[in-house]
Amino acid sequence: MYLHVPYCRVRCGYCDFNTYTNLSMGAGASVGDYVGTLATEMRLVRSAMDAAGLPPRPASTVFLGGGTPTMLPVSDLAGMLNLVRDVFGLDGDAEVTTEANPDTVDERALAGLAEAGFTRVSVGMQSAVPHVLRVLDRTHSPQRVPQVVRWAARAGLATSLDLIYGTPGESMEDWRRSLDAAVEIGPDHLSAYALVIEEGTRMWAQVRRGELPVPEDDDEAAKYEMADAVLAQAGYSWYEISNWARPGSECRHNQAYWLDWDWWGAGPGAHSHLGDVRLWNVKHPLAWTNRVAGGRLAVDGHEVVDAGSRELEQVMLGIRLREGLDLANLGGSAGPGSGRTPAHLVPVVAGLVADGLIEPSAAMRGRAVLTLRGRLMADTVTRALTG
Ligand SMILES: C[S@@+](CC[C@H](N)C(=O)[O-])C[C@H]1O[C@@H](n2cnc3c(N)ncnc32)[C@H](O)[C@@H]1O
Ligand code: SF4
Incomplete structure (x- = not known):
């Protein structure tokens, strides 16, 4: 299950997630009523699944993302x-994660979450360097992050840090400082994302006006290599292109996305994935609330992916994983599980090996x-395997 919380205290200039800083949007969509509306949505979904003859499936992972879920009180x-738990069921050993901004949680809140x-x-650290944090709004x-991780660990929570590299003005030394700081904090898991200048964001406008430089591919590639070296040295292994973990601390929820499992997403703009059907919710919290309050599902649209698109999806996501892709699963005559590469891919695979990819x-x-x-060139590999 993915549960979206569309509120933030401040909108970061680089972010195009479905999130809002006005916390009072009207009945049902305001921070104070949010969980009530979500409850109505989830019960409508469960009824629709029952009516469609889909048996209840307890969640094995739950992820609260945003936005900033910790804008809501722990209760x-x-x-x-x-x-x-009540509407869908929850496995006894389920992984249950919430994202958090360092300044929206304290020791009590973290203990309450564990309880x-x-x-x-998963804590949004992004950088340890003040001038980089400023550009990111x-x-x-920086001192708040180690404190939050210590509190979380003391409460018995597994911890993850999100980092961003390639911020305009970030030097290699700055990035090294952030990596060293992250390693020193010692979370169980780390994600490092190259900054994407998303169209329509404030940062995109700053870059377009020439106020900030365009991030450079070579700089980002060098920073990725530095991240992998520093993190590996500190005992974190990569298990997905942008994710590293101590053994056994890989994020099961993310793996579910990459491995093409089913998930249901609730909340404004949340996406769901059931077999070959992709569904998405109404995006704005007020429109979402009005739908749900009117007794209608929040689903705004859906798409059934054909076999070709599904294979492309599976390659794009699967190739990002440490265990990689079973080539026998890719169209052709070999057949899944045969351990044999389909004949048409043999020269392609040989070329990818020769290129060191x-x-x-x-x-x-x-x-x-x-x-x-x-x-660093996962898209090239995907294109070669699916082309
Ligand atoms: C929903 S936020 C995490 C929770 C919390 N709102 C926060 O920012 O600390 C998810 C993560 O996406 C990453 N992210 C968001 N926009 C990005 C962008 N344009 N480029 C790269 N990473 C981005 C950030 O690392 C962020 O921590
Ligand atoms: S990065 Fe996180 S805190 Fe910043 S606007 Fe996006 S969701 Fe909100």
């Missing part, structure tokens, strides 16, 4: 988790596993 976040059944918190002080030993076993260079 609301606990209420959201209880809703999942309510959360198992994991982040409001927290996939590992030769894995390729011999019928799997495509990216090398470090391949991780």
Whole structure:
């Protein structure tokens, strides 16, 4: 289950997530009524599933994302988790994560989350360098992050940090400082994303006006390589292109996305994935509330993906993983599980090995596993395997 919380205290200039800083949008869509509307939505979804003959499936992972879920009080976040339990069911050993901004949680809140059944918190650190944080419009002080992680760990929560590299004005030394700081904090899991200048954001306008430089591919590639080296040295292994973990601390929820599992997303703009059907909710919190309050599902549209698009999706996501792709699953005559690469892909795979983009030993076993260079060129590999 994915549960979206569309509120933030401040809108970061680079972010185009479905989030809002006006917290009072009217009945049902305001911060104070949010969980009530979500409850109505989830019950409508459950009724629709029952009516369609879909048996209840307890959630094995729950992820509260945003926005900033920790803009809501702990009692609301606990209420959201209880809703999942009551309406869909929750596996006894489910992974339950919430995203958090460093300045929206304190020691009590983190202890409360653990008590309510959360198992994991993902903290938006982004950088340890004040001038980089300023360009990103982040409001927290670098010192707040180690404190939050300590509180979370003391409460028994697994911890993850989000980092961003390639921010305009960030030097290699700045990035090294952020990586060293993250390693020093010692979370169980780390994500590092290259800054994307999303069209329509404030940062996009600043870049277009020439007030900020365009991020450079070579700089981002060098920073990725630095991240992988520093994190590996500190005992974190990559398990997806942008994600590193101590052994056993990989995020199960993210793996579910990459491995093409089913998930249901609730809340404004949330996406869902059931077999070959993709669905998405009405985006604006007020429109979402009006739908749900009127007794209608919040689903705004859906698409049934054909076999070709599904294979492309699976390659695009699967190739990002450490275990890579089973080449026998890709169209052709070999057949899933045969361990054999379909004949039409044999020269393609040989070319990718020769270019240093996939590992030769894995390729011999019928799997495509990216090398470090391949991780920087995953789109090229996807195109080659699906072209
Ligand atoms: C919903 S936010 C995490 C929770 C919280 N709102 C926060 O920012 O701390 C998800 C993550 O997406 C990443 N992100 C958002 N916009 C991005 C962009 N344009 N480029 C790269 N990463 C981005 C950030 O690292 C952020 O931590
Ligand atoms: S990065 Fe996080 S805090 Fe910043 S606007 Fe996006 S969701 Fe909100």
